[in-house]
Amino acid sequence: MVSKISEGVTISVETYYQPEYSNPVNNEYMFAYRVTIENNNSFIVKLLRRHWYIFDSDSSHREVEGEGVIGVQPEINPGEKYQYISGCNLRTEMGKMHGTYFMENFNAKKTFLVNIPAFEMVVPFKLN
Numbered sequence: 001m002v003s004k005i006s007e008g009v010t011i012s013v014e015t016y017y018q019p020e021y022s023n024p025v026n027n028e029y030m031f032a033y034r035v036t037i038e039n040n041n042s043f044i045v046k047l048l049r050r051h052w053y054i055f056d057s058d059s060s061h062r063e064v065e066g067e068g069v070i071g072v073q074p075e076i077n078p079g080e081k082y083q084y085i086s087g088c089n090l091r092t093e094m095g096k097m098h099g100t101y102f103m104e105n106f107n108a109k110k111t112f113l114v115n116i117p118a119f120e121m122v123v124p125f126k127l128n
Contacts, residue, residue: 004117008041009103013119018087022123029090031121033097035069036083039076044106046075047082052099052116057092075106093123 003012014034021030039045051065067073074082088097098118104111 002117002119004115005040006115007103007112008039009045009101009114010036010038010040011101011114011116012036012038013117015119015121017121017123021087024093024123027091029093029095029121029123030087031090031095032085032087033119033121034083034085035116036081037074037076037101038081039078041105042078043108044075044077046104046106047073047101048104048111049102050099051102052097054088054090055096056090057094060091069101088121090121095121097121 001012001014003010016032018030018032022028047068049065049067050069051063053061053063055061070084070086076082096118099116101114101116102111103114
């Protein structure tokens with residue numbers, strides 16, 4: 001697991017290889033990742049948008065951005081956590097992601113960026 005604190009928000013990410021949804025013969029590798037967002041501020045934060053940078057180990061990359069996460073724009077109270085699971089497909093056995101969440105101080109209606117730490121996705125047999 002990797003974690004990072006920015007703007008009073010802790011982002012932690014765990015990754016899992018999904019062999020049942022992967023097809024190595026066709027260079028298709030599926031990973032799930034669990035993100036935990038912890039609000040350490042004294043105000044409610046609302047996650048408005050996400051922006052991901054996704055890198056395969058063959059130097060190809062892509063960006064994904066959009067509203068919220070998994071179809072919602074969660075509001076997280078002070079001292080509380082929000083957790084979700086999503087997925088990413090790679091064309092190589094190893095890759096990396098990082099990004100930002102565009103958030104709002106719900107009380108003051110001011111927006112800010114929270115950094116998502118870089119995390120690796122590696123098929124287990126590559127770790128030997």
